[in-house]
Amino acid sequence: MDIENTGDYQLEKNTDQDSALNFEFLRARGIELVQKYAGTAWTDYNLHDPGVTILEYLCYAITDLAYRTNFDIEDILTEKDGTIDLEKNLFFLKKEILTTNPVLVDDLRKLVIDQVQEVYNVWIERVTSPGGKDYMKGLYRVFIQPVNDEIQESFEGHTEEERQAFRKGITDKVKAVLNGARNLGFDYESFSILEPCDVKIEADIVVDRHGMHEEMLAQVYDVLIQTLNPPINFYTEAGLREKGMATEDIYQGPALLHGFIIDEEMTEKVSIVDPSDLTKAILGIDGVKYLRKLVVTIDGVQNDQKPFYIGANMFPRFLFNLEQPTIRLFNDSYEVVVKKTIFSSLLHKKLDSNKRKYIQGYSDPATDIIKGEYRNITLYQSIQYLFPPVYRINIDEIENARTARSEQNPTLRSNQAKAKQLKGYLMLFEQVLTNFLAQLNNIGEILSPNLEIGSRHHTYFAQPLYDVPAAGNILSDFMKPGSNATYSDWERFKEDTGNGYIQLLEKTIESDDVFRERKKRLLDHMLSRFNINLLKYPVQLYDRLYKPQGETEQNIELKWKAGILKNLVTLTRNRNQAFDYTAPLENNTSGFENIMRAMLYLEGDSKKRISDVFEKLSGGKVTIKKNEVSSRSAGHPASYEVNWDGQRLDMLIEEEEMNRLLSAPEEAPEEEDDDGEIKEKIPADEMISVPRKSIIFLKEGIDYANYRIGPEINSKGFIILYRSPSDRQWSRVGKYETRDKAMAGLNDFINTLKTVSTETEGFHLVEHILLRPSLESKSFGFEFHDEKGETVFKHKQWYSFEERRKVLQAILDVVGTEEPSAEELTALLNNTCTMVKGSEALSSEVFDHFMRRLINSLRESQNVATVLYPCFRNTVKNEEGTQIAEDFFRFRITVVFPLWPARFQEKAFRQFAENLFRENSPAHIRIDFKWLSVNGMQKFEEHYFNWIESLRTSNETTNNRQEADKLVTLLGTDLR
Numbered sequence: 001m002d003i004e005n006t007g008d009y010q011l012e013k014n015t016d017q018d019s020a021l022n023f024e025f026l027r028a029r030g031i032e033l034v035q036k037y038a039g040t041a042w043t044d045y046n047l048h049d050p051g052v053t054i055l056e057y058l059c060y061a062i063t064d065l066a067y068r069t070n071f072d073i074e075d076i077l078t079e080k081d082g083t084i085d086l087e088k089n090l091f092f093l094k095k096e097i098l099t100t101n102p103v104l105v106d107d108l109r110k111l112v113i114d115q116v117q118e119v120y121n122v123w124i125e126r127v128t129s130p131g132g133k134d135y136m137k138g139l140y141r142v143f144i145q146p147v148n149d150e151i152q153e154s155f156e157g158h159t160e161e162e163r164q165a166f167r168k169g170i171t172d173k174v175k176a177v178l179n180g181a182r183n184l185g186f187d188y189e190s191f192s193i194l195e196p197c198d199v200k201i202e203a204d205i206v207v208d209r210h211g212m213h214e215e216m217l218a219q220v221y222d223v224l225i226q227t228l229n230p231p232i233n234f235y236t237e238a239g240l241r242e243k244g245m246a247t248e249d250i251y252q253g254p255a256l257l258h259g260f261i262i263d264e265e266m267t268e269k270v271s272i273v274d275p276s277d278l279t280k281a282i283l284g285i286d287g288v289k290y291l292r293k294l295v296v297t298i299d300g301v302q303n304d305q306k307p308f309y310i311g312a313n314m315f316p317r318f319l320f321n322l323e324q325p326t327i328r329l330f331n332d333s334y335e336v337v338v339k340k341t342i343f344s345s346l347l348h349k350k351l352d353s354n355k356r357k358y359i360q361g362y363s364d365p366a367t368d369i370i371k372g373e374y375r376n377i378t379l380y381q382s383i384q385y386l387f388p389p390v391y392r393i394n395i396d397e398i399e400n401a402r403t404a405r406s407e408q409n410p411t412l413r414s415n416q417a418k419a420k421q422l423k424g425y426l427m428l429f430e431q432v433l434t435n436f437l438a439q440l441n442n443i444g445e446i447l448s449p450n451l452e453i454g455s456r457h458h459t460y461f462a463q464p465l466y467d468v469p470a471a472g473n474i475l476s477d478f479m480k481p482g483s484n485a486t487y488s489d490w491e492r493f494k495e496d497t498g499n500g501y502i503q504l505l506e507k508t509i510e511s512d513d514v515f516r517e518r519k520k521r522l523l524d525h526m527l528s529r530f531n532i533n534l535l536k537y538p539v540q541l542y543d544r545l546y547k548p549q550g551e552t553e554q555n556i557e558l559k560w561k562a563g564i565l566k567n568l569v570t571l572t573r574n575r576n577q578a579f580d581y582t583a584p585l586e587n588n589t590s591g592f593e594n595i596m597r598a599m600l601y602l603e604g605d606s607k608k609r610i611s612d613v614f615e616k617l618s619g620g621k622v623t624i625k626k627n628e629v630s631s632r633s634a635g636h637p638a639s640y641e642v643n644w645d646g647q648r649l650d651m652l653i654e655e656e657e658m659n660r661l662l663s664a665p666e667e668a669p670e671e672e673d674d675d676g677e678i679k680e681k682i683p684a685d686e687m688i689s690v691p692r693k694s695i696i697f698l699k700e701g702i703d704y705a706n707y708r709i710g711p712e713i714n715s716k717g718f719i720i721l722y723r724s725p726s727d728r729q730w731s732r733v734g735k736y737e738t739r740d741k742a743m744a745g746l747n748d749f750i751n752t753l754k755t756v757s758t759e760t761e762g763f764h765l766v767e768h769i770l771l772r773p774s775l776e777s778k779s780f781g782f783e784f785h786d787e788k789g790e791t792v793f794k795h796k797q798w799y800s801f802e803e804r805r806k807v808l809q810a811i812l813d814v815v816g817t818e819e820p821s822a823e824e825l826t827a828l829l830n831n832t833c834t835m836v837k838g839s840e841a842l843s844s845e846v847f848d849h850f851m852r853r854l855i856n857s858l859r860e861s862q863n864v865a866t867v868l869y870p871c872f873r874n875t876v877k878n879e880e881g882t883q884i885a886e887d888f889f890r891f892r893i894t895v896v897f898p899l900w901p902a903r904f905q906e907k908a909f910r911q912f913a914e915n916l917f918r919e920n921s922p923a924h925i926r927i928d929f930k931w932l933s934v935n936g937m938q939k940f941e942e943h944y945f946n947w948i949e950s951l952r953t954s955n956e957t958t959n960n961r962q963e964a965d966k967l968v969t970l971l972g973t974d975l976r
Helices: 023-041 050-069 073-077 105-115 148-155 160-180 213-228 237-242 275-283 340-354 395-405 410-441 487-495 500-509 512-529 537-546 553-566 568-573 591-600 612-618 630-634 655-662 684-689 692-700 739-759 801-815 822-832 844-861 907-920 934-953 958-971
Strands: 119-126 139-146 187-193 195-207 288-298 301-303 314-318 327-331 622-627 639-644 647-650 707-711 718-722 731-736 764-767 780-785 791-795 833-835 871-877 883-885 892-898 926-932
Touching: 023 050, 050 410, 105 119, 105 160, 119 160, 139 160, 160 187, 195 213, 195 275, 213 275, 213 314, 213 327, 213 340, 275 288, 512 553, 537 553, 537 739, 537 907, 553 568, 553 591, 568 591, 591 907, 612 739, 692 739, 707 739, 718 739, 731 739, 764 934, 780 801, 780 844, 801 822, 801 844, 822 833, 822 844, 892 907, 892 934, 907 926, 926 934, 934 958
Parallel strands: 139 187, 195 314, 195 327, 892 926
Antiparallel strands: 119 139, 195 288, 288 301, 622 639, 639 647, 707 718, 718 731, 764 892, 780 791, 780 871, 791 833, 871 883
């Protein structure tokens, strides 16, 4: 092949026989190596040489190993029961690994049609606004068309209340599906059940005289029904393969329950009934020549061959009476007589066959299940069985020699020793060979994310070499003392899976350090298959600061990566998924939150109250006491100690700073009693969050290097001293009877501080789109800025979203004409806007110049190439009347972190976390970050969880609006 001309690049397959399968090659290579290393020490290399004989048997054994290595990977991975453990080998079903959470609008539509059987079709349309580019994007309106049978049942013989309940039932099901699959930064503004718009059709059709006319007429009705309401069907994988679709195309999109829906059938909502489309559909039927007449009547209005526009909340429904058909067939000038009974039967059969069929178990199991043949790869038969009897290493010779031992025959004893020596020498080679088979048989275990395999960790595998003639004579030293290497002793030894021989193999084959290093590389390899590159910095910092008992950094890293691999499908498939705010809070986290928590190695649940940990640990028992130090006369300031649930935390806060922090609004210091204790105790939440050094203490206080344990001055007990790295003075923080009790108390105290940090590591994620005001509320306004960025005019009053849209569209319609009228624009602006600039233009000449510039600016604002100005700026006001930019709600989220956990106090970690969020979030999402103190987090969580609960019940209540407005204010405020 001429690669240079074709541009194709190929890797040629090596068709040469594997050298490991070539006995002659192995033998020649072996002799070559022996001659190289043995030199003249080996006297003979001919066939009769025993060394050559041993080499030949070893070469033969290697070819057997190579033969087993060439088994299909399916056979190698097959267990004894004939199955392959998919989970252990990280094999995922197609519907798991190729599908995703819905991303496109059509993906969401497929999900609804699949899961809500009362829905015939559904359309999801964006909420748009003319003028500015910063309107509230990410909002959708949902239009639902029920199945025709459901409509008939709800209309016939039911009251209006019952029909409304029917509609609400369908709407609630659709809401549940869409909210459960909602993506980050998106929401649904409204859900509407479409009303039927009745369509009647009269037609005279000229057809061929041949053929079955009842079948032809039934086909005409069927085609008209499908033209007005295009069907959506479910397909099997086999059916789509017959259509030529590739596997990755078939499984693209969300995983459905009842089959596959193809994109071609996801048509737009029918908004126009065009007679020409109906004519084209009828003429496409075999046997139809032409139409003499076509009359379309829609909701009682007869149409004269012009397109008829259907309302946004309606869908066309073809009405017909089979007893009195309005569609007639003609053969030349004569009407064809159609037997109504046959016609009706054929039409009903077509309608029944066209009803949506929900396929159960749509995926063909044969295409998903990997099958192989169990090969028992570990089975090994010793090469010693192949040796001629003259070598005296078969089992009979050795066992007989044991009998001769009692006769004290020197010759027999010498032969016994030689045979055992050769046997021990050969078993060294055979142990390597059988270990190779164990390694080959455990390929699935090697690549598995399971860290525990049997009683030990493994990436190298070995197996005992029992199938050797008289192996018990060689391995007898591993038996229990008192054993005589009898048959029964040997059998018991083999049955003991923890005998000394096996322990030696495990200890020799792989150390713990080797396992951790190899397993880490293997897990990294498996993660890279799914394009996941984990930076271990979060784990390193976690281990350095918290030092979990019984764990090392390597073990934590392995468990971290293995856990991500085990949950790979859920984490990656739902990585852009938002949380379902209509569901209870328990275990209700978004897919995006889950993958970020996994990558940051956060153990907590982000939907819990992070600041609650202080109440759980302290029970509110926090006191502040002034600590007068003896060194004050030397210029050292007084400090204050914090007693937290009986544990003394000396924050070393200077007296001046503490008085300011604890003072009333008038800056009056707290009154103290005779013991120096403040009379009005500060509540636990305020106490822990107010002093800045209390936050630093959660990091510095978990370091043993900052503590000292020593005897009390009077030698009565032991004291614990603490000193912050930033301070010069040691503070006494505890006293105990013995050194052991002091150490135990210090351990408990440090573990308590670590618990505070680890249990409060988490975050809250706020989607700004969910904080928006209702589009029906009078909360929307706008401003127009000229090319200099100066405001020219703005809204005269606050509008609803739709009202503002109409005002902006009217302004753009005026300036969009070929010759825009300045007078018409002026009148429109005077009615709807307040002029900020240009109101001083009194003379007609100045006014005309101003209007021409304004018209040009308005036109330029609609140019997509315009970067900043001129432009419209959309605004929103909250319940308190505060005005904010509307793009606050557009594809924007805020991530709220606690500032006090030890790991989160590291500036490098905070930067790492922010960068990780930006890298893994959808490209259109803008992210803001808040790092809050305890006090700030408590303020935030108070409103955040009230808002979440109001969202769950109803997102249009007054309480929801108030809590949302408070959150908007808090997110724009420095809460630290």
